[in-house]
Amino acid sequence: MQITAADVNKLRQSTGAGMMDCKKALVEAEGDFEKAVEILRKAGQKVAAKRADNETSEGVILVDVSDSAKSAKVLAFACETEPVSKVEDFNNLANAILQAGVKHHVKDAATLAATSLEDGRTVESATTELIGKIGEKLVVAEYRHIEGEQVVSYIHSNNKAAAIVAFENVGGADVTELGRDVAMQIVAMKPVGLDKDDVDPTIVEKEIEIGKEQARQEGKPEAMLEKIALGKLNKFYKENTLLNQQFVKDPSVNIAQLLENTQKGLKIASFARIAIG
Numbered sequence: 001m002q003i004t005a006a007d008v009n010k011l012r013q014s015t016g017a018g019m020m021d022c023k024k025a026l027v028e029a030e031g032d033f034e035k036a037v038e039i040l041r042k043a044g045q046k047v048a049a050k051r052a053d054n055e056t057s058e059g060v061i062l063v064d065v066s067d068s069a070k071s072a073k074v075l076a077f078a079c080e081t082e083p084v085s086k087v088e089d090f091n092n093l094a095n096a097i098l099q100a101g102v103k104h105h106v107k108d109a110a111t112l113a114a115t116s117l118e119d120g121r122t123v124e125s126a127t128t129e130l131i132g133k134i135g136e137k138l139v140v141a142e143y144r145h146i147e148g149e150q151v152v153s154y155i156h157s158n159n160k161a162a163a164i165v166a167f168e169n170v171g172g173a174d175v176t177e178l179g180r181d182v183a184m185q186i187v188a189m190k191p192v193g194l195d196k197d198d199v200d201p202t203i204v205e206k207e208i209e210i211g212k213e214q215a216r217q218e219g220k221p222e223a224m225l226e227k228i229a230l231g232k233l234n235k236f237y238k239e240n241t242l243l244n245q246q247f248v249k250d251p252s253v254n255i256a257q258l259l260e261n262t263q264k265g266l267k268i269a270s271f272a273r274i275a276i277g
Contacts, residue, residue: 001031044132051137057277078141109143144272152179161275191242
């Protein structure tokens with residue numbers, strides 16, 4: 001059957017694919033619109049499979065803090081190259097994905113992939129279709145949700161790193177300014193946990209082994225290695241757990257002391273740091 005320019009444009013408007021790709025799909029589908037959409041989706045899936053091992057070190061990070069400031073969601077939508085991260089379609093899809101997460105109260109990345117956007121497509125299928133159009137790997141690199149009495153966020157100026165922090169025992173105080181400082185600290189200092197007990201046991205084991213080997217290389221007695229390694233581990237905790245880190249803006253206090261000085265009993269319930277690249 002004859003494929004008209006109007007048919008091609010309709011498919012292009014519906015899918016966002018290029019004009020030539022839409023025309024080829026319609027020809028292959030013998031004018032069947034739904035079949036043409038499926039052909040374009042499959043083309044996108046082929047691109048995704050072909051580029052599956054490519055690194056996605058560029059992209060955009062978006063944050064949504066609820067009007068009540070009691071919850072927040074942060075999304076890292078990644079691509080392979082910086083020019084793609086500036087493309088309107090890429091950024092529109094990133095925003096649509098985050099808003100779908102907000103609308104449907106999504107709390108994890110796995111659920112987000114199957115969540116429907118406003119146009120009815122799932123996050124996964126919409127991403128695959130845009131891969132077919134752009135010809136580059138695109139991925140929801142990370143998605144996090146946290147809740148608390150007050151949640152504060154910070155996105156670094158390059159839009160490639162962000163943090164969200166949930167506070168408890170706020171006591172009616174507005175901790176927005178403090179929260180932003182703490183979130184900035186999280187982005188800059190990359191804590192691996194809130195406190196000592198929150199550090200992944202595999203990280204602890206690795207640090208102990210590193211400490212032992214360093215002491216061994218320094219010629220310390222074998223019987224002293226464990227004690228020396230535990231001393232180094234305490235230093236690791238001080239530098240890499242949020243509450244024990246020195247406050248960047250005032251090194252005379254750590255974050256735990258900063259919280260107590262700001263509002264007695266103020267606590268951090270949870271935090272999340274995500275970055276691209």
